[in-house]
Ligand code: HDD
């Protein structure tokens with residue numbers, strides 16, 4: 060069998076970036092939650108808020124640590140597997156990606172240390188400010204990386220001089236056409252991730268009657284947040300889709316499973332796309348709805364996959380289904396949030412165990428939705444690496460051979476499996492020990508607190524193994 | 529638009545500064561990992577790890593900053609070195625991940641502690657060896673055509689780069705042992721004193737071979753050093769003096785001097801390497817200016833970095849200040 064370095068590099072990139080993305084997407088949301096908790100505590104001085112904030116900061120620290128480790132790998136992926144792409148687009152991408160890393164470090168250097176280790180050592184106002192700045196910092200960091208990614212989808216502000224791309228307008232390049240939608244959608248996704256995880260974990264504690272006061276507060280406030288944000292996400296997602304329709308019609312055609320450019324296009328709920336014969340099997344749909352959503356009229360003409368030559372079509376099957384997974388989960392989230400409101404209005408929110416169990420399960424759905432969303436976006440843009448400018452084949456490292464890419468792909472899978480199952484296992488232990496756990500003080504306690512390392516994981520003090528307390 | 533001001537030397541300075549900062553700082557903490565299997569006791573391992581626990585991830589900051597900075601300022605370096613060193617880069621990253629995680633979990637683990645010991649030692653050695661091989665590959669140069677790397681997967685792995693890989697292992701171990709002299713006391717410090725001369729001998733041996741070998745494989749290097757005797761000969765003299773000072777300091781059982789002298793030795797060697805090769809940054813074909821990105825790109829990032837680097841330096845200095853002094857056995861950072 061011929062090992063294709065392009066395909067394997069794509070697989071590798073998809074694997075490492077998917078892995079990386081699930082950590083920041085959670086920390087971005089959680090950082091804001093912690094900042095809010097600290098703000099309320101500063102105002103009310105009720106220790107419950109501090110307890111909550113302390114607990115979630117521990118979780119934050121471990122997840123942030125894993126984000127950093129997996130991010131370091133990302134910084135090298137562009138050079139090892141996509142060196143042509145890096146070389147040609149470096150005038151724009153180099154500074155932008157550097158800004159992402161630099162922001163993260165700046166954050167870490169200046170404020171994260173205070174947030175993780177500074178409680179009681181700095182004035183409360185300053186402590187709260189650090190929490191806010193960490194939250195703002197995670198947003199700035201994701202702004203840069205999303206700008207880079209959006210630019211690859213809707214390139215602007217650059218021109219070729221000879222072989223290389225040169226920036227003609229930094230403003231146009233950074234604030235390219237799809238950035239506002241992507242940034243808003245991703246920001247909301249982060250809040251939803253943070254929100255559903257906090258809700259699910261709080262519900263789990265409540266089912267076991269642990270720290271009832273604190274967990275009720277956390278659950279109640281996240282449910283209000285989710286009630287507002289879930290519909291908003293659907294709305295922003297719709298705008299994002301309309302923007303994509305304008306710039307990458309073939310991707311939208313794949314998302315809709317629409318092979319033919321025509322009017323009165325149905326919204327497909329189920330179908331089995333068949334790329335070979337350029338058609339769908341087993342279609343179930345709502346008549347005219349796709350035309351209405353995309354063109355605001357039942358007979359609106361919607362672009363189909365026949366617009367582009369066959370070899371420029373993305374793999375329809377994956378795009379079609381990952382899009383449905385995301386939207387399906389998004390609708391489910393709205394339903395769950397609204398159910399919470401109904402129960403609350405009836406005064407039954409704290410006495411409905413099945414709802415807590417639902418929330419528990421829901422806590423993993425945002426991660427799935429986020430990855431499904433990225434798969435839609437990224438696979439749907441194929442075969443373009445920079446849309447309309449450079450294909451995957453043109454961007455790949457010329458000296459890369461299939462077996463090399465395969466070796467490192469397997470290597471990364473093994474390393475991540477080992478390392479992150481350790482991390483995940485540890486995270487589970489923190490969650491299980493919960494807010495009640497306070498480390499035993501030993502005779503060196505004063506020394507240990509003053510000498511404590513200023514690095515993320517050491518903010519968590521739960522032992523690694525069972526019963527090793 | 530014609531650049532008003534050539535930023536290339538400034539960027540070369542920034543990246544050069546970043547690299548030596550990384551080598552010195554991550555060097556001594558990677559060194560703890562290299563010496564780990566040979567430590568006299570488990571308690572000594574605790575002390576070794578504690579001596580670097582608060583600072584190691586700050587030290588690695590410089591590596592990522594360097595990687596991203598290269599893509600922005602000298603993209604050709606990024607897009608030739610990484611493909612050429614493909615498998616080596618993977619090994620280095622895998623090593624860094626394993627040892628990074630070991631830092632976090634070793635103190636929290638009881639029964640699985642030996643696993644994290646291995647993860648720490650193995651990861652450190654792998655990463656160090658890979659970095660040494662990178663230096664060797666740089667000295668040898670890369671097979672390029674039209675600004676692309678066109679060599680094979682194992683071109684970087686030659687007897688020469690294996691030698692530099694081992695040289696780096698010895699060098700980082702030396703940084704590690706002299707750091708330990710500074711940070712420990714009692715029998716652990718005595719052990720560090722004892723091994724330092726051997727490590728130094730290994731370093732001097734490898735550096736010596738490299739100094740004889742490089743002029744033989746590279747005309748450029750030979751011309752630099754032997755065509756006319758110039759001020760650059762002060763660098764090897766400086767390196768030699770550092771060795772003498774280091775030996776004396778160890779003999780007199782001084783605390784801080786051995787580490788300072790080792791750092792000096794590294795700086796002199798590094799500068800020696802730089803003057804042998806510059807302005808060729810992707811030898812043998814491309815100079816700093818060939819490799820540089822557009823003026824406006826360099827400027828755009830420079831503005832941000834000028835703002836951030838002082839903060840990172842201040843924070844680094846502050847951390848080292850907070851954690852100054854000896855590490856006592858039995859007191860952990862948990
Ligand atoms: C919690 C996560 C989450 C949820 C509930 C949703 N999405 Fe989403 N979606 C994402 C998380 C996400 C994402 C991971 O953030 C993506 C991938 C890339 C991006 O910009 O956002 C995305 C991409 C994405 C795209 C592709 C944009 C492109 O082509 O570049 C569209 C059209 C939508 N979304 C539309 C929706 C709609 C109509 C939703 C209605 C319920 C929805 N999303 C819910």
Ligand code: HEM
Pocket residue numbers: 068069070072073076077080141204205207208430433434437438439440441444451
């Ligand atoms: C964060 C979540 C992300 C996920 C889950 C993700 C997923 C993917 C997937 C599945 C592909 C393969 C596409 C295909 O097979 O056609 C891909 C491609 C790519 N993505 Fe993303 N992506 C993410 C974010 C980003 C970001 C932020 C960037 C850039 C800054 C980026 C840059 C690329 C590049 C360069 C490729 C081309 C190489 C390849 O096809 O693998 N991605 N991504």
Ligand code: HEM
Pocket residue numbers: 076079080082083084086087122123124125126127128129130131132133134156159160163164167197198200201204205245592
């Ligand atoms: C191809 C894509 C990406 C690359 C090259 C990349 C690179 C990095 C690097 C090197 C770090 C570590 C910085 C440190 O040590 O502190 C990091 C962390 C981070 N990244 Fe990414 N990243 C990518 C995708 C993303 C995406 C899609 C997001 C979010 C939308 C994101 C947001 C963050 C954030 C917020 C951090 C801080 C650490 C954390 O919260 O876990 N990155 N990234």
